[in-house]
Amino acid sequence: xxxxxxxxxxxxxxxxxxxxxxxxxxxxxxxxxxxxxxxxxxxxxxxxxxxxxxxxxxxxxxxxxxxxxxxxxxxxxxxxxxxxxxxxxxxxxxxxxxxxxxxxxxxxxxxxxxxxxxxxxxxxxxxxxxxxxxxxxxxxxxxxxxxxxxxxxxxxxxxxxxxxxxxxxxxxxxxxxxxxxxxxxxxxxxxxxxxxxxxxxxxxxxxxxxxxxxxxxxxxxxxxxxxxxxxxxxxxxxxxxxxxxxxxxxxxxxxxxxxxxxxxxxxxxxxxxxxxxxxxxxxxxxxxxxxxxxxxxxxxxxxxxxxxxxxxxxxxxxxxxxxxxxxxxxxxxxxxxxxxxxxxxxxxxxxxxxxxxxxxxxxxxxxxxxxxxxxxxxxxxxxxxxxxxxxxxxxxxxxxxxxxxxxxxxxxxxxxxxxxxxxxxxxxxxxx
Amino acid sequence: xxxxxxxxxxxxxxxxxxxxxxxxxxxxxxxxxxxxxxxxxxxxxxxxxxxxxxxxxxxxxxxxxxxxxxxxxxxxxxxxxxxxxxxxxxxxxxxxxxxxxxxxxxxxxxxxxxxxxxxxxxxxxxxxxxxxxxxxxxxxxxxxxx
Numbered sequence: 154x155x156x157x158x159x160x161x162x163x164x165x166x167x168x169x170x171x172x173x174x175x176x177x178x179x180x181x182x183x184x185x186x187x188x189x190x191x192x193x194x195x196x197x198x199x200x201x202x203x204x205x206x207x208x209x210x211x212x213x214x215x216x217x218x219x220x221x222x223x224x225x226x227x228x229x230x231x232x233x234x235x236x237x238x239x240x241x242x243x244x245x246x247x248x249x250x251x252x253x254x255x256x257x258x259x260x261x262x263x264x265x266x267x268x269x270x271x272x273x274x275x276x277x278x279x280x281x282x283x284x285x286x287x288x289x290x291x292x293x294x295x296x297x298x299x300x301x302x303x304x305x306x307x308x309x310x311x312x313x314x315x316x317x318x319x320x321x322x323x324x325x326x327x328x329x330x331x332x333x334x335x336x337x338x339x340x341x342x343x344x345x346x347x348x349x350x351x352x353x354x355x356x357x358x359x360x361x362x363x364x365x366x367x368x369x370x371x372x373x374x375x376x377x378x379x380x381x382x383x384x385x386x387x388x389x390x391x392x393x394x395x396x397x398x399x400x401x402x403x404x405x406x407x408x409x410x411x412x413x414x415x416x417x418x419x420x421x422x423x424x425x426x427x428x429x430x431x432x433x434x435x436x437x438x439x440x441x442x443x444x445x446x447x448x449x450x451x452x453x454x455x456x457x458x459x460x461x462x463x464x465x466x467x468x469x470x471x472x473x474x475x476x477x478x479x480x481x482x483x484x485x486x487x488x489x490x491x492x493x494x495x496x497x498x499x500x501x502x503x504x505x506x507x508x509x510x511x512x513x514x515x516x517x518x519x520x521x522x523x524x525x526x527x528x529x530x531x532x533x534x535x536x537x538x539x540x541x542x543x544x545x546x547x548x549x550x551x552x553x554x555x556x557x558x559x560x561x562x563x564x565x566x567x568x569x570x571x572x573x574x575x576x577x578x579x580x581x582x583x584x585x
Numbered sequence: 586x587x588x589x590x591x592x593x594x595x596x597x598x599x600x601x602x603x604x605x606x607x608x609x610x611x612x613x614x615x616x617x618x619x620x621x622x623x624x625x626x627x628x629x630x631x632x633x634x635x636x637x638x639x640x641x642x643x644x645x646x647x648x649x650x651x652x653x654x655x656x657x658x659x660x661x662x663x664x665x666x667x668x669x670x671x672x673x674x675x676x677x678x679x680x681x682x683x684x685x686x687x688x689x690x691x692x693x694x695x696x697x698x699x700x701x702x703x704x705x706x707x708x709x710x711x712x713x714x715x716x717x718x719x720x721x722x723x724x725x726x727x728x729x730x731x
Contacts, residue, residue: 528598530654533596533598533654533656534596535594535596535633535656535658535703536687536688537626537627537628537688540628540631540633541628544628544630561630562630562631563631564600564630564631565599565600565631565654566654567652568600
């Protein structure tokens, strides 16, 4: 089943020609009318005339998350406010969030991408889909919501939390498909078991579109064996629009729709392009984005690309499961966390010395993050209550800036390890 | 005389990890610090060792020099007769005088017991207790108090 077979099954040469046309007009446009991109291209000594094929994208300068931060909130927007119809926001590294904006067309292509993706995993008008990604500033909830509506599915906008109620709804409404983080689905399975509900026996839930955090084939097998739900990987970041692309029924890589995104894999150290099949950092160029074009954006996810045609008939290149990050970003319960955000938050608290450690574990299906901090000598009190108050304050500040619960442990000055050179403040003990 | 009844307690921060208390205890031994009474208050991630020692000023400097996180806190020590109702007398006097006990711990010696406590207003507490004829440990003579 295809949503848009003309594009999805387009001959590879035609797709490359289409990508070239899109890139050429995008670059022309930005070079002529946008200060940010014009200056970037000038500095990289590249002119729109240098782009003569889609492969010439490699001549263009990279973009980084830092560009979004430096241009917060809307300095990188290429359209006027009247054309922007939505914002999404993710937490930033230094208390400053990352803002992304969408025109009506941007939302349209995002929804189109998801409609193709959901169709490719067999979700359609006969399905009832529970969207258990967070609704709100995070892209997951609303993105999947509109995608599922587009294919005609009955959408249940459950968002996150109230797990028992969610399970009851799955049962009562005959929900057939769900979109959420893989760890949340496993958590649901555990809660359902306690409630005496067996997903296989008591519900119609058979398909899950899972993403927003790293997961593995081991987790996939666990979900399928213990819950009887066929699990599909979904990929996308807010800079691209949000979650956009999934595996097809073949489940052999995520189809990155070629008319919407041009993917490259580079060596994260040298920036050189790598061959298909080689592992490196994913770089995306969004070919249709209007409000906030992304050209050679370095997502920092590590993967490889497969350009062979998929047995499903789709010709778009596929990326393999994300195997890691080329920076220090952590994904905790689906939320991106940079150690620098934690550091910044801690630095604002006068009772703390500068040293900290971040310890991430997975208990059952849920990630647990413990932040160990050293208190300053003068912050020490003989009263447990004062110390507990300090701990709660640090926890509330982290919650405020990271938008995620972290447990704090207070340590005496000098207790935490000191690092010479590159510090290893993050201990990630999760086995995924 | 009143200030004499206010005792310096040492409060020591102890990380909640196996072996930490042993380490602190070994430092106390190295420094030749003898504890008259102590108490360990704990939270999930740390503990606070509170100790009454013979020479709090000297012990404080020695511990500081060893890099131990230590703080001096004013506490008072109520000498409790070995009879029922002894604690009531002191607690009742505090209640009536509006003095709040923040924490406390008892030490039982050969001839009697001492209840060490941190209160919100030690000066006033001493005044109230003395007026009621309750005996207090004096800072100069902790060892011979009981």
